[in-house]
Amino acid sequence: MGMVGRPRIETRERYACGKAKSKPEVASPAMVRRIINEARRGAADPALGSVIGQLRLRDIIDTRQMSAGLRYAELCADFDRMKGIPRRSAASPSYQAGLRRTGGNDAEDEGIVAELLRNGGDVRELAKKNARLRALVRIVTAHEAAQKALLECGQPVWRLVREVAIYDRTIDAWHRPQLIRGLDALLAHFDLTGFRK
Numbered sequence: 001m002g003m004v005g006r007p008r009i010e011t012r013e014r015y016a017c018g019k020a021k022s023k024p025e026v027a028s029p030a031m032v033r034r035i036i037n038e039a040r041r042g043a044a045d046p047a048l049g050s051v052i053g054q055l056r057l058r059d060i061i062d063t064r065q066m067s068a069g070l071r072y073a074e075l076c077a078d079f080d081r082m083k084g085i086p087r088r089s090a091a092s093p094s095y096q097a098g099l100r101r102t103g104g105n106d107a108e109d110e111g112i113v114a115e116l117l118r119n120g121g122d123v124r125e126l127a128k129k130n131a132r133l134r135a136l137v138r139i140v141t142a143h144e145a146a147q148k149a150l151l152e153c154g155q156p157v158w159r160l161v162r163e164v165a166i167y168d169r170t171i172d173a174w175h176r177p178q179l180i181r182g183l184d185a186l187l188a189h190f191d192l193t194g195f196r197k
Helices: 031-041 049-059 061-085 093-099 108-119 123-129 131-151 153-166 174-188
Strands: none
Touching: 049 131, 061 093, 061 131, 061 153, 061 174, 093 108, 131 153, 131 174, 153 174
16 A cells, blocks of 8 residues: 655655754744834843843833942842842842942941941941941941832832842733832932933
């Protein structure tokens, strides 16, 4: 008896068992156009490759809100470096940039400041004499003020902003209004409202 069915197409590669290998995936014209447009907009910047950068590229948030989120991530990285907290495993590029700054671990200086505060000493007087302590006081007060501004919006908003800005984790569309509210609070806190969109 002869062969049953249609003849084999010999133009495709096959596995050893005879099954045809799938065609290599080709990007559609719309996908190629999107890649080119994002490259023209400066997608080579690591910040635009982060979650907050992708939200900006899709026009979900504006440039000022993105800037506030990036500044918050750098501030948290400065604070973590100063406290001696180890690097976060999956962190945003802005957080990583804050960790790469010079100065090392300032945990010893923080102990000095904490002891002064417990004994009723004036930290600002000590900071006038020591540049590292001056930077330490600046970082601590800026971090506490930013945290307070975010917590005034509620703990869920604070958590969402940390997830996106620091941990570089995606969020669903349901949480975007809360994220925008948190970024607006940071925008007002950092006084970035004077910049154009």
